[in-house]
Amino acid sequence: MARPDPVDGRVPYTPTSVTRIPSIVSTPMAYPFHDIEPKWQQYWEEHQTFRTPDEVPDEDAEKCYVLDMFPYPSGSGLHVGHPEGYTATDIVARYKRMQGAHVLHPMGWDAFGLPAEQYALKTNTHPRETTKTNIAQFKRQLKRLGFSYDWEREINTTDPDYYRWTQWIFLQLYKKGLAYQSEEPVWWCEELGTVLADEEVIDGKSERGGYPCERVATRQWVLKITDYADRLLEGLDDLDWPQSTKQMQRNWIGRSEGANVYFDLVDVDDSLEVYTTRPDTLFGATYMVLAPEHDLVDAITTDEQRAAVETYRQEALQKSDVERQQEGKTGVFTGGYAVNPVNGEEIPVWVADYVLASYGTGAIMAVPAHDERDYAFAQTYDLPIREVVEGGDIAQAAYVDDGPHVHSANEDISLNGLHTDAAKEKITEWLEQEGEGEHEVNYQLRDWLFSRQRYWGEPFPIVFTEDGEDKPVPEDELPVTLPDIETFEPSGSPEGPLSNIEDWVQTTDPETGAPARRETNTMPQWAGSCWYYLRFIDPGNDELPVDPEKENYWMPVDLYVGGSEHAVLHLLYARFWHKVLYDAGVVSTQEPFQTLVHQGMILGEKEYTTYETEDGERVSAEHVDDGVDTRTGDAVTAVEVDEEDVEKAGDAFVLAEQPEVQVEARSHKMSKSRGNVINPDDVVDAYGADTLRLYEMFMGPLEQDKPWSTDDVEGVHRFLNRVWRLVIDDESDTLRVTDDAPDREQLRVLHETIQQVTEDIEQLDFNTAIAAMMEFVNAANKWEALPRAVAEPFVLLLSPFAPHIAEELWSRLGHDASLAHADWPEYDETLLQREVVEMAVQVDGTVRATIEIEADADEDEVLAAAKAEDNVARHLEGKDIQREIYVPGQIVNFVTG
RNA sequence: GCGAAAGUGGCGGAAUUGGUAGACGCGCGAGACUUAGGAUCUCGUGGGGGUCCUCCCCCGUGGGGGUUCGAGUCCCCCCUUUCGCACCA
Numbered sequence: 001m002a003r004p005d006p007v008d009g010r011v012p013y014t015p016t017s018v019t020r021i022p023s024i025v026s027t028p029m030a031y032p033f034h035d036i037e038p039k040w041q042q043y044w045e046e047h048q049t050f051r052t053p054d055e056v057p058d059e060d061a062e063k064c065y066v067l068d069m070f071p072y073p074s075g076s077g078l079h080v081g082h083p084e085g086y087t088a089t090d091i092v093a094r095y096k097r098m099q100g101a102h103v104l105h106p107m108g109w110d111a112f113g114l115p116a117e118q119y120a121l122k123t124n125t126h127p128r129e130t131t132k133t134n135i136a137q138f139k140r141q142l143k144r145l146g147f148s149y150d151w152e153r154e155i156n157t158t159d160p161d162y163y164r165w166t167q168w169i170f171l172q173l174y175k176k177g178l179a180y181q182s183e184e185p186v187w188w189c190e191e192l193g194t195v196l197a198d199e200e201v202i203d204g205k206s207e208r209g210g211y212p213c214e215r216v217a218t219r220q221w222v223l224k225i226t227d228y229a230d231r232l233l234e235g236l237d238d239l240d241w242p243q244s245t246k247q248m249q250r251n252w253i254g255r256s257e258g259a260n261v262y263f264d265l266v267d268v269d270d271s272l273e274v275y276t277t278r279p280d281t282l283f284g285a286t287y288m289v290l291a292p293e294h295d296l297v298d299a300i301t302t303d304e305q306r307a308a309v310e311t312y313r314q315e316a317l318q319k320s321d322v323e324r325q326q327e328g329k330t331g332v333f334t335g336g337y338a339v340n341p342v343n344g345e346e347i348p349v350w351v352a353d354y355v356l357a358s359y360g361t362g363a364i365m366a367v368p369a370h371d372e373r374d375y376a377f378a379q380t381y382d383l384p385i386r387e388v389v390e391g392g393d394i395a396q397a398a399y400v401d402d403g404p405h406v407h408s409a410n411e412d413i414s415l416n417g418l419h420t421d422a423a424k425e426k427i428t429e430w431l432e433q434e435g436e437g438e439h440e441v442n443y444q445l446r447d448w449l450f451s452r453q454r455y456w457g458e459p460f461p462i463v464f465t466e467d468g469e470d471k472p473v474p475e476d477e478l479p480v481t482l483p484d485i486e487t488f489e490p491s492g493s494p495e496g497p498l499s500n501i502e503d504w505v506q507t508t509d510p511e512t513g514a515p516a517r518r519e520t521n522t523m524p525q526w527a528g529s530c531w532y533y534l535r536f537i538d539p540g541n542d543e544l545p546v547d548p549e550k551e552n553y554w555m556p557v558d559l560y561v562g563g564s565e566h567a568v569l570h571l572l573y574a575r576f577w578h579k580v581l582y583d584a585g586v587v588s589t590q591e592p593f594q595t596l597v598h599q600g601m602i603l604g605e606k607e608y609t610t611y612e613t614e615d616g617e618r619v620s621a622e623h624v625d626d627g628v629d630t631r632t633g634d635a636v637t638a639v640e641v642d643e644e645d646v647e648k649a650g651d652a653f654v655l656a657e658q659p660e661v662q663v664e665a666r667s668h669k670m671s672k673s674r675g676n677v678i679n680p681d682d683v684v685d686a687y688g689a690d691t692l693r694l695y696e697m698f699m700g701p702l703e704q705d706k707p708w709s710t711d712d713v714e715g716v717h718r719f720l721n722r723v724w725r726l727v728i729d730d731e732s733d734t735l736r737v738t739d740d741a742p743d744r745e746q747l748r749v750l751h752e753t754i755q756q757v758t759e760d761i762e763q764l765d766f767n768t769a770i771a772a773m774m775e776f777v778n779a780a781n782k783w784e785a786l787p788r789a790v791a792e793p794f795v796l797l798l799s800p801f802a803p804h805i806a807e808e809l810w811s812r813l814g815h816d817a818s819l820a821h822a823d824w825p826e827y828d829e830t831l832l833q834r835e836v837v838e839m840a841v842q843v844d845g846t847v848r849a850t851i852e853i854e855a856d857a858d859e860d861e862v863l864a865a866a867k868a869e870d871n872v873a874r875h876l877e878g879k880d881i882q883r884e885i886y887v888p889g890q891i892v893n894f895v896t897g
Numbered sequence: 898g899c900g901a902a903a904g905u906g907g908c909g910g911a912a913u914u915g916g917u918a919g920a921c922g923c924g925c926g927a928g929a930c931u932u933a934g935g936a937u938c939u940c941g942u943g944g945g946g947g948u949c950c951u952c953c954c955c956c957g958u959g960g961g962g963g964u965u966c967g968a969g970u971c972c973c974c975c976c977u978u979u980c981g982c983a984c985c986a
Contacts, residue, residue, distance in 0.1 A: 442985080704910095767911085772920095840917035844966075882966085
């Protein structure tokens with residue numbers, strides 16, 4: 001029964017109560033969001049309120065390109081996670097528009113991909129149909145949230161007018177020699193009927209679906225992203241991106257600096273090249289290791305050792321990468337020896353699978369004294385360990401840190417006494433002089449496997465002549481469109497479904513007219529998303545992917561918001577293409593996305609979980625790990641309990657009736673199997689789009705993961721009701737603002753709100769901006785009357801967050817046009833000043849009183865007033881004041897002896 | 898194991914050139930209006946204590962030390978959680 005949940009590996013969840021779904025019946029006193037939201041959405045559409053002109057603006061105004069990561073339109077529709085990032089960017093876009101900037105804020109669809117194809121396999125529905133239906137659903141859902149997209153610029157990666165240019169960019173890569181074919185050992189997944197890229201396979205199983213995969217060699221297209229490794233690395237420095245994302249990209253690129261060193265082989269007329277980042281430890285090399293796949297294994301292996309080496313090699317090739325890592329280090333001696341160029345010493349050559357064929361030269365010099373892996377191996381096989389860097393105890397462990405070098409000299413050169421950096425430099429120089437090696441840079445980044453054996457992707461603009469030569473389809477013949485297809489059965493081989501469409505596959509050589517065959521692989525889903533931000537700038541262009549003048553105006557993207565799951569792949573691939581396009585003169589910037597923000601994940605409502613054994617006995621959560629009682633090893637079942645049956649005891653939650661039983665209190669990722677998914681449509685039905693937008697921004701910091709709370713949604717909804725009633729009289733449905741001049745206090749409250757909201761939007765601190773508006777409403781509710789001159793700026797402040805209610809109030813306040821292009825309110829410093837300020841008075845650092853004092857009082861007056869406070873005087877009695885600390889407007893501290 | 902981020906009331910979270918901890922919201926309590934309240938409004942709400950209870954005291958931002966007149970904020974050590982990487986020579 002207790003099988004781990006496929007989503008998060010936890011014990012199955014037994015719901016004892018259903019997640020509360022917002023009541024569909026709205027409360028009678030609620031403001032009429034059901035009427036005003038569709039009304040304003042229609043208004044914006046009819047008036048093309050958010051249309052960004054096709055032509056580059058003449059006047060000299062700030063431009064702002066605000067971009068969301070466009071969604072894959074899945075069949076399950078919009079998730080509450082989507083509106084989080086989309087609302088954040090929408091607030092910025094609307095704010096910038098009101099500040100007079102030219103704003104580009106588009107939306108589109110990343111619509112190629114595996115799910116539609118798998119659905120086609122099951123139902124025989126053409127992926128084009130599925131995609132069309134899903135896009136319609138997504139678009140309807142997005143439109144009812146009131147985002148200010150310029151829908152005239154909508155793009156769809158599966159549209160031939162779009163992928164024509166994806167193919168065109170591929171041809172630029174091809175012509176620059178950055179796209180090549182290669183027999184690659186790739187992951188073939190029988191179940192999915194396709195090969196997958198390394199990054200799409202986790203622990204030997206497909207990332208999507210978790211199906212087993214195996215390694216097979218097939219002809220693939222590969223993009224030479226490694227040529228751009230250094231530029232991709234250096235470009236990160238100037239980007240305003242999360243540090244963690246930059247770090248992940250740096251790690252992924254994995255640049256290291258070291259040296260290649262040549263070791264002559266004994267009795268074999270060849271030499272062995274190794275890569276090392278520690279050439280300074282060369283004198284400490286006591287053996288060599290080849291990867292099992294290394295070319296020289298056969299030549300080096302002696303006859304006596306051949307059988308053992310062959311056996312080991314066969315075993316290693318069967319193992320997956322994970323299996324190779326699981327056990328301790330294993331290896332076998334080849335019987336051969338290599339000569340250390342630095343001292344002429346003959347050292348044994350081993351084969352071991354802890355050395356990877358795919359990195360460096362696939363061979364290493366082992367320095368067990370100063371490398372943990374080599375140390376472990378040397379201990380297992382009783383190989384010598386020779387110290388060449390002082391500082392550790394090599395009888396105990398490898399010493400990998402810096403220290404003075406020892407035992408590192410020959411007739412020519414000595415590293416003795418040098419530290420690592422200097423020693424590296426000196427030995428590398430010497431190796432280069434002697435022709436025994438050279439400085440070398442290596443990367444963990446691999447070239448990008450760019451072809452997939454699928455139907456629903458961009459066809460490659462490549463044909464093969466009868467003698468197998470590949471030729472590009474001329475640019476003016478693009479796009480190469482996908483053929484229609486009757487059945488979606490996999491071809492059963494690593495070749496994709498297109499290979500079965502003979503009519504389509506058969507074509508002619510564009511140069512000679514001779515018979516030729518089309519490439520039947522298609523591009524991976526990443527392709528379309530690598531450049532879509534450029535197409536939004538000029539979506540209708542049929543001459544070029546993007547017009548250079550427009551590109552020059554709008555690029556780079558000023559704010560890019562999307563999930564951190566794209567921290568490496570999408571964002572690295574897009575940067576790579578961008579740099580290629582830069583070199584091709586297509587774009588004018590080195591980097592596509594200047595500022596990047598990842599929105600956090602929205603989790604389900606907090607759940608209280610207890611565990612019980614088969615006999616129904618409660619097990620305290622502290623004893624449960626992975627669905628098992630850690631004391632007995634018995635499986636336990638998770639049972640949800642109501643919040644009311646739980647109380648806090650110390651740091652933990654416990655059952656109220658059984659305080660010895662700890663309860664697990666946490667929020668889980670939303671998932672169908674857990675039954676905690678919130679559908680945005682339900683929330684909009686019950687509370688309106690403005691409430692959903694505002695709530696998602698009020699939950700907490702944008703970048704943080706946050707649990708959903710329907711109670712909190714209601715709180716935000718109440719706030720919007722209060723805003724409505726602040727401006728509109730409920731009984732008469734008329735305005736309740738006056739044309740009286742606001743008083744000083746009202747202006748101060750307003751201007752404080754303007755300042756806070758403006759600064760918070762700039763910082764993307766939307767939660768505190770909303771808190772500031774709540775404070776405004778709380779204050780304004782206490783006023784006798786609301787002056788129009790205060791109400792109107794407030795409505796403008798609210799409008800980026802809750803645009804529908806703001807438009808309606810703006811209109812009722814007597815404005816004919818939308819507020820979307822109204823001027824953003826500015827605050828007046830002089831109005832922020834308070835006449836009377838409150839200051840804390842401390843005695844020896846503890847607050848003993850607060851005093852209210854004129855803002856312009858001088859220090860002496862403040863100190864006198866402070867000392868006059870009864871409680872302060874009492875604490876000062878009988879003591880000498882040693883120091884008087886005075887921080888204007890904030891604090892007074894009397895320090896006694 | 899390595900790297901990064903984060904630990905603040907019953908809950909989500911505010912506040913870091915060091916200056917009144919707990920803004921704002923939820924929840925909870927009391928009251929008003931009301932036939933009713935799961936609507937709305939008002940007030941209260943970190944914990945503990947006190948014979949001046951519209952006042953005062955003590956404790957309090959994961960734990961322990963330190964710097965400072967003053968530390969959620971700065972420094973050192975430790976614990977926990979989340980995410981990423983994980984034989985890359």
